[in-house]
Amino acid sequence: MFNDRDLYILGGGGLLAIFCLLPSWPFWLKVSLALVIMMVALVIALMRVGPDRRTLEQQFYYFMRYRSTAKNFNYFGRGQTKVSNEDDSAGKIHEPSYEPVLTLAWDDVNVYILMTVWLAVIGIYFTVWLKDSGQLQLAAWLQQISLWR
Secondary structure, rough: OOOOHHHHHHHHHHHHHHHOOOOOOOOHHHHHHHHHHHHHHHHHEEEEOOOOEOOOHHHHHHHHHHHHHOOOOOOOOOOOOOOOOOOOOOOOOOOOOOOOOOEEEOOOHHHHHHHHHHHHHHHHHHHHHHHHHHHHHHHHHHHHHHHOO
């Protein structure tokens, strides 16, 4: 289901999100920052790049290795191959297309477990907030809502 890299990234994102509760910032800032950190960690953990679905670290390694090696340029044109099948389009030259592909590994990962863990973290945030004077803020907020009606 997961490989260790994905679990490390998700665990690190969860730990950073929990550390967002420690400062004495307003509650909305704590929750929004923690949710952004969790979403970024989830996207980084699931992100695969290229047609062969490499991770970001592998893609960066290949990019840096390619940048540091000498290039062999061929100034005599490419070896273009003709189509052997005449049913397609006779005489057209087919070249492979190397477009960058960016996908998420939804097929490799059970998303329901991720969502359960994410909702559990949000629930823990909510209970910690309720314990740390959240009930007073919630009561004041509900009082303001009742005055508007």
